[in-house]
Amino acid sequence: MEIFLGAILFVMGTFFGSFFTLAVYRIPLKKDITHERSFCPTCNHKLGALDLVPVWSYLFLQGKCRYCGEKIRIRYFLLEILSGSVFLMMYLMLNQHGDFFTMNILEFAILFVFQYITLVLVAGIDKEYRTINSSILLFGFCCQMVYTVYLYVVRNVNIYRYIIYAILFVLVFLLNWKVSKNYLVQIMLLMSYILLAVGVIAMPFVAILSIIILGILKWLGMRKNKYQTWQQMPVGFAIGISTIVYKIVESFTLQF
Numbered sequence: 001m002e003i004f005l006g007a008i009l010f011v012m013g014t015f016f017g018s019f020f021t022l023a024v025y026r027i028p029l030k031k032d033i034t035h036e037r038s039f040c041p042t043c044n045h046k047l048g049a050l051d052l053v054p055v056w057s058y059l060f061l062q063g064k065c066r067y068c069g070e071k072i073r074i075r076y077f078l079l080e081i082l083s084g085s086v087f088l089m090m091y092l093m094l095n096q097h098g099d100f101f102t103m104n105i106l107e108f109a110i111l112f113v114f115q116y117i118t119l120v121l122v123a124g125i126d127k128e129y130r131t132i133n134s135s136i137l138l139f140g141f142c143c144q145m146v147y148t149v150y151l152y153v154v155r156n157v158n159i160y161r162y163i164i165y166a167i168l169f170v171l172v173f174l175l176n177w178k179v180s181k182n183y184l185v186q187i188m189l190l191m192s193y194i195l196l197a198v199g200v201i202a203m204p205f206v207a208i209l210s211i212i213i214l215g216i217l218k219w220l221g222m223r224k225n226k227y228q229t230w231q232q233m234p235v236g237f238a239i240g241i242s243t244i245v246y247k248i249v250e251s252f253t254l255q256f
């Protein structure tokens with residue numbers, strides 16, 4: 001039963017991952033993400049049902065488009081595996097704390113899913129287009145606000161710090177919207193979302209891991225002459241991924 005549930009969650013995660021790659025590609029181009037069928041970006045052939053099964057289709061088609069033979073980027077496959085693993089880890093964490101349906105743990109899991117969606121999309125879009133999508137952060141912010149109201153009304157938690165961070169987020173959001181869409185302002189907006197979502201305690205961890213990720217990216221990009229200057233580095237990508245890693249580590253150390 002446990003293995004069965006774990007497997008279902010892993011598969012659900014891979015479908016999430018598959019959806020993320022599509023969303024990262026389409027959202028900045030303002031294309032529809034739910035109705036239009038996926039297609040191969042090289043030959044524009046609409047994908048069949050079998051081509052849409054995450055992970056398996058990549059392995060089955062040996063990393064190539066079935067219609068034109070063009071290579072499929074491995075990142076799609078990796079993100080599907082990553083999302084599956086994150087979902088599986090969430091399940092193991094819930095299981096480790098006993099009752100799968102205990103409210104606090106479930107609450108954490110629901111919140112984690114929204115934060116994961118927000119951060120993966122922001123990180124992915126930043127990696128592809130080097131811009132931080134403020135609409136997605138606004139979505140994350142709204143989910144976080146619903147959670148804050150819930151904490152206050154149902155759990156009687158002191159939400160003072162959430163209000164401070166929320167005001168900060170709104171101010172930076174207005175700055176980014178009306179005054180300057182500069183990349184630094186975008187990074188500030190991302191940071192204020194993360195402050196609200198994971199708290200100030202996470203900051204040293206996120207900062208150090210981000211620097212390591214940026215260092216690795218620079219090193220990997222050396223051969224391809226990529227990431228020569230700071231103006232090319234996807235800082236939001238590094239911060240987003242670091243925060244996800246922090247959340248996963250946190251989920252294993254939390255006491256419910």
Ligand SMILES: [Zn+2]
Nearest residue numbers: 040043065068
């Ligand atoms: Zn093709």
